[in-house]
Amino acid sequence: MAIALRFAATPPRLAAPIPPTSAPRAHGGVARAGALGGTRRGRRLAMAAADSARCRAKREGDGDGVIAGVAVHGGTGAEGEDQLSVVMKFGGSSVSSAARMKEVAGLIQAFPEERPVVVLSAMGKTTNLLLLAGEKAVGCGVTRVSEIEEWNMLRDLHIKTVDELGLPRSVIHAKLDELEQLLKGVAMMKELTLRSTDYLVSFGECMSTRVFAAYLNQIGVKARQCDAFDIGFITTDDFGNAEILEATYPAVAKRLHGDWIRDPAIPIVTGFLGKGWKSGAVTTLGRGGSDLTATTIGVEGC
Numbered sequence: 001m002a003i004a005l006r007f008a009a010t011p012p013r014l015a016a017p018i019p020p021t022s023a024p025r026a027h028g029g030v031a032r033a034g035a036l037g038g039t040r041r042g043r044r045l046a047m048a049a050a051d052s053a054r055c056r057a058k059r060e061g062d063g064d065g066v067i068a069g070v071a072v073h074g075g076t077g078a079e080g081e082d083q084l085s086v087v088m089k090f091g092g093s094s095v096s097s098a099a100r101m102k103e104v105a106g107l108i109q110a111f112p113e114e115r116p117v118v119v120l121s122a123m124g125k126t127t128n129l130l131l132l133a134g135e136k137a138v139g140c141g142v143t144r145v146s147e148i149e150e151w152n153m154l155r156d157l158h159i160k161t162v163d164e165l166g167l168p169r170s171v172i173h174a175k176l177d178e179l180e181q182l183l184k185g186v187a188m189m190k191e192l193t194l195r196s197t198d199y200l201v202s203f204g205e206c207m208s209t210r211v212f213a214a215y216l217n218q219i220g221v222k223a224r225q226c227d228a229f230d231i232g233f234i235t236t237d238d239f240g241n242a243e244i245l246e247a248t249y250p251a252v253a254k255r256l257h258g259d260w261i262r263d264p265a266i267p268i269v270t271g272f273l274g275k276g277w278k279s280g281a282v283t284t285l286g287r288g289g290s291d292l293t294a295t296t297i298g299v300e301g302c
Contacts, residue, residue: 084260088297089119089290090270095208096124098164105216108266115264117256118223119294120212121272122204123161129154130201136186143184154179158207171214172207179203194239198284202229205270205290213268213273223244224265228273229282231255235274240284242274252297269293 088108095101108116122130133150136142145151158172182200188193192200209225216223232251235242256267271290274283285292 089294
């Protein structure tokens, strides 16, 4: 699934980070507490598809089904090229192969007047494969990572994708090596905590965004890979189902806008991920996490 979210005419107001115990306040027509709780999470996701004068839905053919897109529009700003204009989110099926990544790149190129932030999920079924690989490392008597079928599938998928896109394998080797070492550690300790699981599954988005950003740069579309946990997505430490904290909004807006001003390049952001505000560890946002990443960036300015 792909979602497009239009920024408002002016960038989000920057403010000092607010601790998670802060009271709800109105912002952009939405009252937010420190964390987006279960109901609040649903409301923010629903904002992207709301039937209002400021939102419109569209559907486009996708090759193996339908891409559902939602565009949230603001006014026409006077800032011109000084600010990013739209968020485009692409799910796992949209980036499941080299061919699909080329289609997504073509879609981005088809709208040269836009200055998008692109949010990506992991390739295809990568998240499930990562979870299965972790489970086998813990409980199936594995002594070598090479014995884990899912690890081999993950490695082969990403290497094949890089090769078919005409990219050097160095684009993905560092992350694959890091993932292999993690699985070795899990197999040795015979333990996979919720915290370790979040770190494990984060490799899917971290790899897909690196591959896609490298491909865009290769075809002449200047892009910058961004890990959400490094650009200001601050969450609770509820591993597996973390909530985004209030401090995220000004932090992400300031970082993305500042990077664009210094060196204009399309941000390719990992969906689904954040950083625990106490632990500093990688967290995941649970079901619908990549959509939440996109709406957090895009609807913030509405």
